[in-house]
Amino acid sequence: MTASPDRLAARYFDGTSARGREAEVWIDGDRLRIDAGDDTPDAIPMRHVQWPERQRHGARQAHLRDGGALHFGNPLAFDHWARRNGLGESWVVKAQQSWRWTAWATLTLLVLCGVVYAWGLPLGTRAVLAFVPHTFDKELGDLVMRSVQSEGWLQPTELPADQQQRLRAAWAKAARKAGPSVAPIDLHFNKSKMGPNAFALPGGHVVLTDEMVKLVDGHEDMVVGVLAHEAAHVQHRHGMRTLVQATLLGTATSIAFGDFSSLFAAAPALLGQLGYSRDHEREADGEAIALLQANGIPPSVMATMFERLRDHQREAGLPSLPIALGSHPPDEERIARFRDAPAR
Known part of the structure; x- marks a missing residue:
């Protein structure tokens, strides 16, 4: 199925069957529309859709409140579509995808562990023994x-x-x-x-x-x-x-x-x-x-x-x-x- 510029190809799972169906999805205001057949709900409130955090090489998915799910086979196309439709990512997700942020987080954790080991635990021990x-x-x-x-x-x-x-x-x-x-x-x-x-x-x-x-x-x-x-x-x-x-x-x-x-x-x-x-x-x-x-x-x-x-x-x-x-x-x-x- 070929998607239009505002639509994205996906595989739709209705939550009752293990077999997925080809579908097209697009965002219409505050609703996510799904076109996968006559019996498919044509509009789902965006607040009922969960977008798992993006992984660098992982598949892109969306979870629906009724148990259904959408799987997107082309991660790059999904990322472009998501940005185009205002599905922004939190700073945490962006930091997880950055090696610089990861390096700084690792260094900070090591320093924090050293501080806790050198001063935190001894001070905590004295505080406990005071009682x-x-x-x-x-x-x-x-x-x-x-x-x-x-x-x-x-x-x-x-x-x-x-x-x-x-x-x-x-x-x-x-x-x-x-x-x-x-x-x-x-x-x-x-x-x-x-x-x-x-x-x-x-x-x-x-x-x-x-x-x-x-x-x-x-x-x-x-x-x-x-x-x-x-x-x-x-x-x-x-x-x-x-x-x-x-x-x-x-x-x-x-x-x-x-x-x-x-x-x-x-x-x-x-x-x-x-x-x-x-x-x-x-x-x-x-x-x-x-x-x-x-x-x-x-x-x-x-x-x-x-x-x-x-x-x-x-x-x-x-x-x-x-x-x-x-x-x-x-x-x-x-x-x-x-x-x-x-x-x-």
Whole structure:
């Protein structure tokens, strides 16, 4: 069928049959007229016609309120006809067809994601924690402490009682001299399967393993530095922040990537949370430096401790993870930071 300049060839589907019919359509004022046979409605109000967004290479269609549809086989001819009859496109459709707009939108999205990751989620986490009482930290920490003890990760300490007392006294003295900002901790000495280590739990539990004390040869200044680092985790509620940030980040990546691949959706959340963890470690290192300086202890003692710990890991054949997969900053970065910090 050959269409006149004001008419356009189409294939008409009446909504009741799967077979389409050749037709001509044209716009007459506020109505769309269809000529496909005697039983075809000759005029449809334009408000009853939906024009799907134009795709660069997709077919052109029109949906009718009664279930019918029009398919236009020549996209270029339809576009000319639509412009000639005032069927304008929204700025959104025009932007979607422009590679420049697409590039700017992609760049803007990446910048926005970076801003949300760097500042939005941490600020949101602090806002959430402002409404979470510290008693919850204590209850959660107690629960985790009982769990690691019952699962056999921690065994009774083998350190002599007098050595434990000296280390406790050294820490108490250093914390008092540093001021009231130092969070109180409940210090536990334990033999452990995890080797030389120390960790803090929400609410104030801090575990120092026998293996860590032996690694530093019982050096009280090093132990004070380690405990200062762990007390900073308690002070800044890093455990709770990790929990909240992981929840928010996991929710965001699930929305962004959907459920089609649990690994693909979980990977960004895992890598992002490792980045936050490294920030927490840097913050705790800064607090440890400040406490050591307040006590006249050279922060470089911690550089020595990290060197010993690094050597131990190499001797034990433990792998060194790439920075993107590490929960702590690189050893070289931390060693340099403590070594370069002034004594006071």
